[in-house]
Amino acid sequence: MRFNDSSPIYEQIADNLAAQAASGVLAAGSRLPSARDLAVSLEVNPNTAARALQVLADRGVARCERGTGYFLAEDGPAVAARERRDRFFSEELPGIFGRMEELGIGMETIIEA
Numbered sequence: 001m002r003f004n005d006s007s008p009i010y011e012q013i014a015d016n017l018a019a020q021a022a023s024g025v026l027a028a029g030s031r032l033p034s035a036r037d038l039a040v041s042l043e044v045n046p047n048t049a050a051r052a053l054q055v056l057a058d059r060g061v062a063r064c065e066r067g068t069g070y071f072l073a074e075d076g077p078a079v080a081a082r083e084r085r086d087r088f089f090s091e092e093l094p095g096i097f098g099r100m101e102e103l104g105i106g107m108e109t110i111i112e113a
Contacts, residue, residue, distance in 0.1 A: 001042055009044060013052035018061050018080040021072055026076055032062055032070040059083065 001016060003009050020026045031034070033041065035050035035066065042049065053070045056062035061076040061083075 010048050010051040010055060013038070013042065013044070013090070014051065014055040014059075017052070017056060018059070018083065021061055021077045022080040022084050025078065026072050028072055028074045030072050031054070032072060034069055 001013070003012055007015075017026070017032065019022075026032070032038075032053060035046050036055055038044075038049035038052070039046040053062065056076075057064050057070065060079045061073060062070045063073045063076075066072050102111075
């Protein structure tokens with residue numbers, strides 16, 4: 001995984017895991033990697049990995065079972081998909097429409113293409 005400077009690394013990790021949940025790569029109820037395993041595989045600080053897992057739990061995508069670890073919540077894939085859709089409509093789509101207007105591209109042109 002490549003990290004960028006646009007958001008904190010723990011958010012990027014959480015978003016990546018949420019994307020895997022939304023796309024079906026991770027199944028509802030499946031165990032997520034431990035913070036230590038996640039840190040090793042991504043070459044990040046274990047605290048960063050732990051914070052990413054906590055973010056997923058705070059969002060309702062994952063649940064923490066004390067002494068066992070983090071698991072994808074039963075409705076985690078749906079929660080992750082809804083978050084991704086909401087983010088698309090609030091953050092990405094306005095930029096797309098702005099660029100279309102800037103280039104003089106109407107919906108008719110998009111449909112034809």
